[in-house]
Amino acid sequence: MKTFCGRANPTTGAMEWLEEDENYDYHQEIARSRYADMLHDKDRNTKYYQGIRAAVSRVKERGEKAIVLDIGTGTGLLSMMAASAGADFCYAIEVFKPMANAAVKIVEKNGFRDKIKVINKHSTEVTVGPDGDMQCRANILVTELFDTELIGEGALPTYEHAHKYLVQEGCEAVPHRATVYVQLVESKRMWSWNKLFPVHVEAEDGENTIVSPSEMENCPGVPSVCDIQLNQMPSSDFTILSDVVTMFSVDFSKPVRSASTYYRVQLEPVKSGKAQIVLSWWDIDMDPSGMINCTMAPYWVKSTSAFQWRDHWMQCVYFLPNEEPVLQGEKVYLTACRDEYSVWYTLQKARGEEETKADVRVESPVCRCQAHLLWNRPRFGELNDQNRTQQYVKSLMKVLKTDSVCLCISDGSLLPMLAHYLGAKQCMHPARIDLYHCANNLEDKIKIIEARPELLTSSHLEDKKISVLVGEPFFTTSLLPWHNLYFWYVRTAVTSHLTSNVTVLPQSASLHMMIVEFQDLWRIRSPCGTCEGFDVQTMDDMINNSLNFRESKEAEPHPLWEYPCKSLSDPQKVLTFDFRKTVPQHCLSAEGSVDLLRKGKSHGAVLWMEYHLAADISVNTGLMQISNEKGNCEWNPHCKQAVYFFSSVIESETLSDLPSAVTYAINFNTKTGEIAMDFKL
Numbered sequence: 001m002k003t004f005c006g007r008a009n010p011t012t013g014a015m016e017w018l019e020e021d022e023n024y025d026y027h028q029e030i031a032r033s034r035y036a037d038m039l040h041d042k043d044r045n046t047k048y049y050q051g052i053r054a055a056v057s058r059v060k061e062r063g064e065k066a067i068v069l070d071i072g073t074g075t076g077l078l079s080m081m082a083a084s085a086g087a088d089f090c091y092a093i094e095v096f097k098p099m100a101n102a103a104v105k106i107v108e109k110n111g112f113r114d115k116i117k118v119i120n121k122h123s124t125e126v127t128v129g130p131d132g133d134m135q136c137r138a139n140i141l142v143t144e145l146f147d148t149e150l151i152g153e154g155a156l157p158t159y160e161h162a163h164k165y166l167v168q169e170g171c172e173a174v175p176h177r178a179t180v181y182v183q184l185v186e187s188k189r190m191w192s193w194n195k196l197f198p199v200h201v202e203a204e205d206g207e208n209t210i211v212s213p214s215e216m217e218n219c220p221g222v223p224s225v226c227d228i229q230l231n232q233m234p235s236s237d238f239t240i241l242s243d244v245v246t247m248f249s250v251d252f253s254k255p256v257r258s259a260s261t262y263y264r265v266q267l268e269p270v271k272s273g274k275a276q277i278v279l280s281w282w283d284i285d286m287d288p289s290g291m292i293n294c295t296m297a298p299y300w301v302k303s304t305s306a307f308q309w310r311d312h313w314m315q316c317v318y319f320l321p322n323e324e325p326v327l328q329g330e331k332v333y334l335t336a337c338r339d340e341y342s343v344w345y346t347l348q349k350a351r352g353e354e355e356t357k358a359d360v361r362v363e364s365p366v367c368r369c370q371a372h373l374l375w376n377r378p379r380f381g382e383l384n385d386q387n388r389t390q391q392y393v394k395s396l397m398k399v400l401k402t403d404s405v406c407l408c409i410s411d412g413s414l415l416p417m418l419a420h421y422l423g424a425k426q427c428m429h430p431a432r433i434d435l436y437h438c439a440n441n442l443e444d445k446i447k448i449i450e451a452r453p454e455l456l457t458s459s460h461l462e463d464k465k466i467s468v469l470v471g472e473p474f475f476t477t478s479l480l481p482w483h484n485l486y487f488w489y490v491r492t493a494v495t496s497h498l499t500s501n502v503t504v505l506p507q508s509a510s511l512h513m514m515i516v517e518f519q520d521l522w523r524i525r526s527p528c529g530t531c532e533g534f535d536v537q538t539m540d541d542m543i544n545n546s547l548n549f550r551e552s553k554e555a556e557p558h559p560l561w562e563y564p565c566k567s568l569s570d571p572q573k574v575l576t577f578d579f580r581k582t583v584p585q586h587c588l589s590a591e592g593s594v595d596l597l598r599k600g601k602s603h604g605a606v607l608w609m610e611y612h613l614a615a616d617i618s619v620n621t622g623l624m625q626i627s628n629e630k631g632n633c634e635w636n637p638h639c640k641q642a643v644y645f646f647s648s649v650i651e652s653e654t655l656s657d658l659p660s661a662v663t664y665a666i667n668f669n670t671k672t673g674e675i676a677m678d679f680k681l
């Protein structure tokens, strides 16, 4: 069956109707899923196996039959572990149909057909009884339903239900318990992902400061978790204000309550500073004794020998509603509130017990200022990057004149205000909301136009001709770096409203490419073959099939500051886009080769955009520098880059047996706005 899905093309802005196979979403989900990453997570797998063996033994020692309930079986891995450990029977529940089908095949292939029953249902739909899905309640509950925030994938309601209806009282649970840890820190870098700092604009007639409106200052933000690879955050980027403390734990072998609640701990700051951020992670004990522990603790907390790279579980960054000064040794209370699916934090100065209890704010944070809805965390960071702002200020100063009529094409941008302070006569901005102008008394200076930019008419523009067209460019609809070429399409659509000698800023953009070896990221797209002795190739085939579902394999966005890699080639400029001209009718393509300069595994190509604002002034959204001889890369910390994983990895230990070059063909289809690429090693 085919269905039609309407969407605005992220690059061209055109409304298009895509004919989608009914399996389209499935393929997307499988191709980009974290199953492969989980199967590569040796630490997780071995500990689950140990925990499952121990639980089966405990049940057997009691002289009972071991009946396992595995909720969210995925590939069937944990059920196969249980069956191998001697379990009498396993009920493997999986709600996602393609995975349930895969589990059936994998279970069969590994010879567990008689021991494992795969049930394609959500666990809350599972029935127990002589005619039910399960003959009887289980006495071992095995699950892996956790996300970086622990509860974000619905573990609590699933456990609550399972204890009520699917397992016996006093059952064994693997994992046995989860514990959430927190540490209070001050970090300008992380705080810049949540609040807008004052922006200083030095113009010829003095300095102006753009301030955020008070409702933004006091806004609690959004409840969505900020999960990052905290191990990539250098210790110089934050100051530890407290020891690591246990915030709460959940015993999975007992009935679990998912209803909203809060937990409170007393902290004694180890240092004075501004409490801004709560860093958090969890661990799971696979057995009651706590001997089999799997932890997400970051590098400064645990020994390096325990280190396991994984992307399906990272660490959380929580933003306190406001920064609070704290003094070394002067106690404060940290409160974690949670609902069924998410956690948020508040900090209270230590006072009488009654008083502090009274002000627990249990309702989840809701953004009141709109900014947290318009800007995601990296975007906040980008807008707070004063160096970047300076590049725009410098280039605007070069091009603006006192009679400039300016049109800004970018989502939620500060450029109209910069242009105003730098002397533009008028500035117009197609935008959905006015975030700033009222706070800065600029309502009458900057005209907000409520229209899609490519649909602007002369009346929107008060019959004025635009002499300066500016953009960062940044659009919230962009996923891949080149989606911001939407600026070029808007520039083309508004051509009739531009003066004949219009200045377009940025004047051009270029697409750059480099071949890299990833330290770890390669795992998420690499086949597993076997996992703990079980043949999971069916899963590999399924992922591959989904990756090839679309004719051309696509690049995927990743924030590479979180994923170390080394360059194997020099960066290469592959395409340029001249914004002074309109988008051409013909395709833009580049073919060539890049030399491999270092030995290593060519895992893929990274692509990014650079914007040339004015002569000699550029903003780079990708590679900042190659920091040493080894080729370690530093990436723009605010942007995602495009990663194109090669389907076969070329490994070379010595330079002599290197394939000397990688050839590439990159084609930008100006009609569809898509970039197709092909690489040969």
Ligand code: SAH
Residues within 6 Å of the ligand: 038, 039, 071, 072, 073, 074, 075, 076, 077, 078, 093, 094, 095, 096, 099, 121, 122, 123, 124, 143, 144, 145, 154, 158
């Ligand atoms: N157990 C596997 C896969 C874990 S991923 C392993 O450890 O490798 C979690 C899986 O649980 C996903 O496939 C998801 O679709 C499924 N899932 C989550 N909640 C569920 C529920 N309540 N009932 C059934 N399946 C669920």
